[in-house]
Amino acid sequence: MAKYEGGCAHVHVTASAEPIDNHECHCNVCKSVTGQHTTHVAFFNHADLKVDHPEHIKRVPFNAQNPDGPLEICLCTECNAVLMLDDKQKRIRVAVPNVMGYDDAAFPKATYHAFWDESKGYPAPSDGRPVYAGLRPEFSWPAGA
Template sequence: MSSPYKGGCEHVHVTAKAEPIDNHECHCNVCKSVTGQHTTHVAFFNYGDLAVDHPEKMKRQPFNADNPGGPLELCTCTECGAPLMLDDKQKRIRVAVPNVMGYDDAAFPGASYHAFWDETKGYDKPSDGRPVYEGLRPDFSWPASAA
């Protein structure tokens, strides 16, 4: 059975081997800055569940410009510049942003909650029936490092 979660570009293919361990609508300022979107649909996968066929063709840069030593790196294609995934230097998770990383966004389950919303955002609290949290959902546990 092939994965419904295939992204990347024509040079680097990213494929999921399992379902996401977290799937949320992100309101954080870093996602806003990187994607230019008001909110961003984000899917976390266990580190080993998101595979890349040509890691040698990935350029890595800090995901958070204000915290360049942070754990997440934005990986882009060295040939075309397409965003491919977020990679965790601690090897706990890999992250897909379906609508900007070459995935069929409709193949992903809808985000189950809103993350990183607070009153300083300058807009009304989401009221679509999904839970809204100031961080990740309270029951989320970071996976152990795959290293």
């Protein structure tokens, strides 16, 4: 049974486990892609986030400044909905609950702030969650396939 479900009417994305990382992202790429000031991002082990109709997915680079980078945005070929980020190295898959069709209220809250720095031009978050210049220091990337 799925712990979390997202996607669109044509492609369903399901998570069979809890996220391995769950943060509020302040990076410029997320800002550019989502248009949001900050973005709730959840990393899952690659095998823990599944799609039921991969034949209905088109892929575009996540980072326009680094089109050969490891992450790709997966879009539905039928309705253009954003489904997930997929890692070409098969380490992680990424859910953005409020963009990718999840019940945001039922999704676990971000546990920290990532990629914040003083050059952002706004005060550091003060909601009590840790704030880091990158991912949390103890995060370890899973092995790829």
